[in-house]
Amino acid sequence: MCTCMSKRSFIMSATAAMLYPTFSKAQNTDAIRALSGKLNLDAFKSNNAARISTNQKKTVFVIGEDAFLSNEKFEAEIEFDNDGVLKKLKVLSGQALAALKPINRRSTELLLPNSTASVRGTGFFIDVDVSKPHDYICCCYGEIQFNNSTSGEKQHLKNSYHSATAINERGDLVSPKFNFPYGHYDDESVLLENSVGRKPHWQLPDNKMQFLSPTPLPAI
Numbered sequence: 001m002c003t004c005m006s007k008r009s010f011i012m013s014a015t016a017a018m019l020y021p022t023f024s025k026a027q028n029t030d031a032i033r034a035l036s037g038k039l040n041l042d043a044f045k046s047n048n049a050a051r052i053s054t055n056q057k058k059t060v061f062v063i064g065e066d067a068f069l070s071n072e073k074f075e076a077e078i079e080f081d082n083d084g085v086l087k088k089l090k091v092l093s094g095q096a097l098a099a100l101k102p103i104n105r106r107s108t109e110l111l112l113p114n115s116t117a118s119v120r121g122t123g124f125f126i127d128v129d130v131s132k133p134h135d136y137i138c139c140c141y142g143e144i145q146f147n148n149s150t151s152g153e154k155q156h157l158k159n160s161y162h163s164a165t166a167i168n169e170r171g172d173l174v175s176p177k178f179n180f181p182y183g184h185y186d187d188e189s190v191l192l193e194n195s196v197g198r199k200p201h202w203q204l205p206d207n208k209m210q211f212l213s214p215t216p217l218p219a220i
């Protein structure tokens, strides 16, 4: 029997946190800022935790030295340490492309409705739509370890150039039904990494980016 939290429960628990926040006058929100677009930020629970959302088609924002490009449906809860390093990212809805700083022994917890994962310094893309049974994730470069709450199995995604998977309600990694790539582009990853002074640590086929955004990139 599946012991994982249902998508509805996943959202309800987050909503409860929003209804009963514990605000502090000394919220550590300096680590979080938008570079393009508008980031809605509600701090709660502690000085180093917040709920964030974006309502524009493309918003670029940073948390410490991690960079994100999200869509208008993106909502998440985050926790970070006193150095601004993201410790936990709970995605409630929407899409986001992420570029996490490679840090020795880094293990940022990624919570999706259907799965939890540990993320190393990694570029990844997530799409969470609670009206659909599957979550979608692409490990664009780097390493993600998934923890299946039903079977207890751990599964690795490790690669140097885009490895996409869907996650069903049992927490199993299954083949996605989307054409590849889905919802994100190579030049967007470059934009994110550059915004925090890095380059993607991928291996490009033929030394060329294969997937370029058909629309202009956000100006940052």
Ligand SMILES: [Zn+2]
Pocket (backbone or CB within 6 Å): 124, 125, 138, 139, 140, 162, 163, 181, 184
């Ligand atoms: Zn990708």
